[in-house]
Amino acid sequence: MKTTNLYTLLFICVLAFPLSGCYTFLHVDVKQSTNNPVTRVIVIDPEFEKIESKNSLRNLSIVDNNNQEFIESLKDNAEKTKVEVDIIEHQNISNKNLNYFNVLLNLKRDIYNASRLQQPPDKIFYRNISFNSSWTKPGKTQDIKNPINIPSKYSYLAKKYQTPFFAVQGILYVKKPNNGDLGQLMLVPPVGFASFFKPDHNTHYYYIIANVETGEIVYREYRTFYNKPSKVNLDPIIYDSYKVLTKLTGGK
Amino acid sequence: MKVVLKISALLLILVWGSVTGYSQTSGYLGKRIILNSELFSSLFDKGYDGGAEYVFLRNLSFYADYHYRNKNYRQRLLPYYTRYGKYPDEKANFKSKNLSLGLKIYQNQAFTAPKGIYLFFQYAYGRADIEGNYFVMNDEFDPDSDQYYLYRIKNARSRIIDYGFGVQNILWKFVTVDFKFGITSAKLSVEPKNEYLIDEVAYKYGPNFINWGGTLGRETGGLGLSARFKVGLLLF
DSSP: OOHHHHHHHHHHHHHHHHHHTOOOEEEEEEOTTOSSOOOEEEEESOEEEEEEOSSOGGGOEEEEOOOHHHHHHHHHHHHHHTOEEEEEOGGGOOTTOHHIIIIIHHHHHHHHHHHHHTSOGGGOOBTTBOOOGGGSOTTOEEEOOOOOOOOGGGTTHHHHHTOSEEEEEEEEEEEEOOOOOHHHHHHSHHHHHHHTTSOEEEEEEEEEEEETTTTEEEEEEEEEESSOOOHHHHHHHHHHHHHHHHHHHTOO | OHHHHHHHHHHHHHHGGGGSSOOOOOTBTTBOEEEEEEHHHHHHSSOEEEEEEEEEETTEEEEEEEEEEEEEEEOOOHHHHHHHSSOOSSEEEEEEEEEEEEEEEEOOSSSOTTSEEEEEEEEEEEEEEEEEEEEEOSOTTOGGGOEEEEEEEEEEEEEEEEEEEEEEEEETTTEEEEEEEEEEEEEEEOSSOOHHIIIIIGGGSSOSSEEOOSOSTTOOSOEEEEEEEEEEEEOO
């Protein structure tokens, strides 16, 4: 083999190395058979949870539950993409609002449960949601065929809110210490050395929409990226999420 | 050349799945056109570079660049060194103008182009003017018989193939910062064939970071690694 060809092969190996750990993931399931396009969605109290550990994975604790920036980003991008989204926020609900506590919170729980039961049990990671995209190819849609539904008792909400589509949407951010990467340390010493000191950021975004009239989960989306959930990172993700939803469910 | 094509084809096949997932194009918050300029050309090549990138699929963008390089380099004329014990003080000059077309295949699924890590493949074609010196030692014991003359080559054809990986980030929602690193294979040719071009110039052409010189297959030109740093504006 010529020396130059050897260099080329060496470069390919070097090229494969940094790309191997830098992917982010997207997974979308959609109910293809729906005749009712998703034009308006009621989002029940979006979640923004930050879990942090300074010592080890065993001491994870929720340190922040401030979701205002996330909700602003949801509203801004819904406006930009012309998707009609109504967000019910728990901060704006009084103790006397029994509909929220008796119905919507239960619906939210039932959407999580139905979504969980439609997924392989060994992949469930947090809040009944799988963030492991390895069970289907990232970037490919998968038709939701599983018949497990949410209870029919919520069907009257379609008339009350003038849409049958109710969603749970949120961010889970996990920050944990990085144990370092010995392989990286050997191959790319500066990057490998830094990996021992830089914390590990994992941000997961999910968006699950149910049709309360039919009791079906009609749309489910997960994204994972390895950075902070700052507005700079969230805005393009939420914008694209609404675009994908519109495209796949035949919305506006 | 065949090796480069085979490897490039393999890379394209491997990443094709990433561009076929969804056909709609979000861009970055709906913006899909970038105007940018490469800074290393100005710093190291005394040239300039300007171009545009257009995101036309979810994870795929197309770009076009114009490069102008005006580079001086030391002439390693061995007969001259044998005679005087040093290389000539005069530097050779190399001016080239290239138009390049390229594809970027973004690897992130959660983010859409033009943000994130990508693989790229680029082809540049252009013309080059070379000006240098040539030294002929006719008689080892008679310095007066030496010939040292100026050599000019006009309109040599240049071709550069680049492929590698890079990362593009977006700041303040409208400034793009793009760093890419790749292998560069260059070819320089003129008709009729010119020995000076082949022996003294061609192998220096192409890579801007590490040049292994030599040839790839039957091509005459530089082979090595290039790094490029672009700053641009995400317009609309």
